[in-house]
Amino acid sequence: MRDELDERIDQHASGALQSRVRKDLHQDNYDVHETGATKMSSEVQRLIAHQQKLLQTHSDLKTNLETPDKLELLTEQRHKLATFLAKIAEVVQNTKYEKERQSDLIGRIQDIQGNMEQDLDEARVVAEITDVQRRHDALIIDHEIDQKLSQAETAQQKLSVKRQDMLGQKATAEGEIKTTSAYMTKQQEGISDLQQRIERALQTLAPYQPEHVRLRTAEEILGFVQQNKSEVRNNRFDDLTSQISKLIHHNNRDGIDRNALDTVFEERGHMGEASAMRQQRSVIKNELNVVAFDINRAIVLMQTDEAHVEKALAVLKSGNDAAQKYYLSSAITTITAQYNLIDSYNRMLNEGVSRKQSIKLRVTLTPANVSDKVIAEARNAQLSERPALEAEIEKRLSKLASDLTVADDDDAFMQKAQEMLDTRQWSDFKVLIKRRQSDEHHYEEVDDKFVQSGGSGAEKAQAMVLPLLLVPKMVLRQANQEDAPYLVMFDEFADKLDPETAKSFAKTIARFGFNFIATMPGGSQNKILADGVDNMAYEVIAPQVENDNLFHLNQVRQVLTWGAIGE
16 A cells, blocks of 8 residues: 555656655655554554453363354253253152142141040041041052052152252253353453444445445345445455545546536535545544545535525526527527518619619528528517427527537637527528629529629629628618718729729719729829719829928829719
């Protein structure tokens, strides 16, 4: 055990800063085990001396221990002695009865003799004598009476010898019974002491017994061991300290124990129990290896905390149910509003495109990572039950709650919750375009394939920019002020577009309802101002003088004017 503890000290105190502590721990380990070994040796010597004293005090103890069937032999002799004693008691009883009869006869004779002189009735006496004589004459003389008396005397002598022998056996048996009784008394005292030790041990083990096991007596313990031989044999006592340590705190391969008992108690504010768990995992109590802390108090604390946690969980569940209902209602409102806005978006897109261009845009929302039934239930205000939508929400909440990768990171958890519970992520937003040469109802999705397909610059410009204008347009529609400025700014406006397409694009933006300022590509700073009233383009020329540490004004010249929006 000392060597194993040395190895564990080397494992757990392997840092450079812990070298001095490791040396002290090795020395403490050595001192503690040496002291324990010395105490164990002294206890063994005391037990041997006590054994020798018992053997010297009771001379027959060694013989009785060497004769295992001595108790059975004494029991048999005791039964025989009981039989003989019963017979002797019967003989004594008969003797007492005969003595009482003899005493009665003597008393009667004395009464007769006393009365004979007082009231002697000669006729009566003669009659009695005659009667006695008649009975005497009727008696038959037994000529073998002497032989029978001799036989009776012989039997009496044999009985006396046998009685003396029985009395000797009785005395011997009584001595053995006395010795056995003393031994039995001593053994009973040992059994009583052992019973008390077992009861104290059972009281110590009471908190550790499983719910389905209740051991109250030594017989129940023996029965339990007999029923669980394999499990008892495979759980060695010398491994108990290590098992207790692992049950309290056992790190995984990452050096983390999420359910460490000492950490749980520390987090719950029970610092005394947590400190006892960490400093000394197990102690010897009532000859049993048990945990170092008060297990009963720990159980009470855990039960109390469990009740508090269950109460908190009930409150949390009630709150979660309310939150889940609120989220369900919000999801219905949000999804419905999302899909209802599509019609508004399409109306705005139609307002920004003229018939001459023959280019039409349209936006759609389609379910992405949820089923069509989920979206349909959310959009149907007439439904009282929405099983598909509720199942989808429950599935996402359960998946989020069981995701251990974000369990200890609040920011990651909130980000994951945003990804899974944001209803905007449940649908894909798509921009569709009808080209000039396409049929009236033939629309294509604006994606990488469309951009790479070689469409015209006007088609690409409108397909890319106009959907983006929906965002400020929707925001400005919600403005409280009636004169909220519909003003947007473009950098590198109409880049790589031909003049006609750029002009058409500018008209489209103006038709869309915006005033805008844009920079044009080129070597000079060309500006276009479209205010929806006077459409004019100005050329801004930078000053020619530079690097003279003076401020020079730009030259602004009107270069282009075009008609109203509808032209």
